[in-house]
Amino acid sequence: MKNSLLSVTALFALLLILGGCSPITLTSWTNPKENIQVSRIAVWGMFDKLEYQKPFEQAMCNYLNSKGLKSMEALSFIAPGTKYALAQLESKFDSAGADGILIVNYKNTDKSQNYVPPTTMVYPDFYYNYYNYYSWGYPYYGGGADVVTTGGYWVTTSVVNLTANLYANSDNALLWTADISVQDPTYIDQVSFELAGTIYADWVKNALLKFPPKK
Numbered sequence: 001m002k003n004s005l006l007s008v009t010a011l012f013a014l015l016l017i018l019g020g021c022s023p024i025t026l027t028s029w030t031n032p033k034e035n036i037q038v039s040r041i042a043v044w045g046m047f048d049k050l051e052y053q054k055p056f057e058q059a060m061c062n063y064l065n066s067k068g069l070k071s072m073e074a075l076s077f078i079a080p081g082t083k084y085a086l087a088q089l090e091s092k093f094d095s096a097g098a099d100g101i102l103i104v105n106y107k108n109t110d111k112s113q114n115y116v117p118p119t120t121m122v123y124p125d126f127y128y129n130y131y132n133y134y135s136w137g138y139p140y141y142g143g144g145a146d147v148v149t150t151g152g153y154w155v156t157t158s159v160v161n162l163t164a165n166l167y168a169n170s171d172n173a174l175l176w177t178a179d180i181s182v183q184d185p186t187y188i189d190q191v192s193f194e195l196a197g198t199i200y201a202d203w204v205k206n207a208l209l210k211f212p213p214k215k
């Protein structure tokens with residue numbers, strides 16, 4: 001019984017972990033005319049609100065740095081709400097030591113609703129304790145049943161759509177671009193960390209990084 005309870009507890013914990021993830025879909029294109037590889041990347045979240053941009057850039061950089069890349073938050077050297085000339089931006093990226101620039105931009109949010117119909121479950125009385133189970137199974141005794149109805153509600157799904165572009169700092173050329181969809185995002189730092197992993201895996205697959213990637 002104890003082993004069974006431990007198994008249930010472990011399974012429940014696993015479901016919580018899996019449930020905390022936001023499904024991410026990424027469709028990318030790599031520029032065949034460019035063969036530049038990068039390893040020092042400035043992460044720039046072009047969002048309207050600083051409360052989104054800051055944790056996004058921090059979480060993205062934390063992940064990329066954990067993989068051996070050198071990454072830096074754009075907020076650390078690009079003032080929000082300031083319009084820079086190209087030469088000024090180039091100077092800032094050069095001073096930060098970036099050879100690649102990842103720009104992520106919010107596009108829109110799609111929402112849809114799905115109806116969950118009512119479901120009726122019948123639970124015999126013996127389900128609740130061993131004596132009821134005994135009574136149910138013993139000859140000439142029978143158990144009653146409880147009827148529980150659940151469901152009958154609407155579920156709203158939100159899908160946030162983003163665009164991500166990776167540029168070479170040396171000539172401002174587009175190296176890689178992706179359309180990204182995130183379903184039902186919750187905490188922006190958690191989602192951003194997961195998103196960084198998805199982007200990193202795609203960069204590895206397309207040989208956009210200078211060094212042998214960490215597994």
